[in-house]
Amino acid sequence: MIEPYPPPSEIGDILVTTDELRTRVEELGAEIAADLGGRTPLLVGVLKGSVIFIADLMRAIVGPVEIDFMAVSSYGDATESSGVVKIVKDLDGGVAGRDVILVEDIIDSGLTMAYLVDYLSGQGPASLRTCSLLVREGRTAPGVHLDYVGFELPPAFVVGYGLDVGQRYRNLPYIATYSPSDPSIDVDVVEDAGGAKV
Numbered sequence: 001m002i003e004p005y006p007p008p009s010e011i012g013d014i015l016v017t018t019d020e021l022r023t024r025v026e027e028l029g030a031e032i033a034a035d036l037g038g039r040t041p042l043l044v045g046v047l048k049g050s051v052i053f054i055a056d057l058m059r060a061i062v063g064p065v066e067i068d069f070m071a072v073s074s075y076g077d078a079t080e081s082s083g084v085v086k087i088v089k090d091l092d093g094g095v096a097g098r099d100v101i102l103v104e105d106i107i108d109s110g111l112t113m114a115y116l117v118d119y120l121s122g123q124g125p126a127s128l129r130t131c132s133l134l135v136r137e138g139r140t141a142p143g144v145h146l147d148y149v150g151f152e153l154p155p156a157f158v159v160g161y162g163l164d165v166g167q168r169y170r171n172l173p174y175i176a177t178y179s180p181s182d183p184s185i186d187v188d189v190v191e192d193a194g195g196a197k198v
């Protein structure tokens with residue numbers, strides 16, 4: 001027997017539907033294209049969570065658009081508070097003179113975005129804008145202006161549309177709350193494995 005996917009016991013409320021995602025991403029793409037006024041944006045995605053979002057966002061931008069990716073990892077709990085992250089994969093190309101849009105799936109503490117803005121702004125981009133599909137209500141990245149935000153969500157552990165728990169559920173076409181089928185699983189521990197709490 002084929003088990004249902006995702007297991008209904010693990011996926012809770014759908015907080016952002018597929019239609020809502022499509023509509024909002026279209027709006028963000030149009031906004032970015034208008035703001036760039038014909039210049040070619042370089043979308044910089046932060047692996048892995050941003051892959052679904054950036055794939056849709058780039059197709060929502062009418063006109064030339066380029067993409068590049070970075071991967072970062074935190075130094076664990078100490079890093080959470082310090083905002084220091086390790087760059088695991090740097091950009092393939094440079095950002096000097098480019099109109100850069102830094103694309104995240106989620107702002108949680110905001111420390112990753114703050115670190116990357118500082119890192120990229122030091123490399124002489126013509127402009128640097130920030131874009132996150134999701135932001136925890138009331139949160140921002142410390143010292144960073146968020147130019148484009150898809151949705152603000154209440155505190156809840158969420159998965160789908162790029163966001164994972166233990167690398168699973170990134171392929172769900174919506175954003176939903178996650179509740180472990182085994183209540184003994186500590187969601188905060190699972191979160192460290194790759195999920196996100198908003």
Ligand code: PRP
Pocket residue numbers: 046047048049050104105106107108109110111112113163164193194195196
């Ligand atoms: C998540 C998310 C952001 C970051 C946000 O990545 O994709 O990059 O955490 O957290 P912050 O605002 O507290 O810095 P994660 O480390 O889960 O990796 P992933 O993108 O590969 O899932």
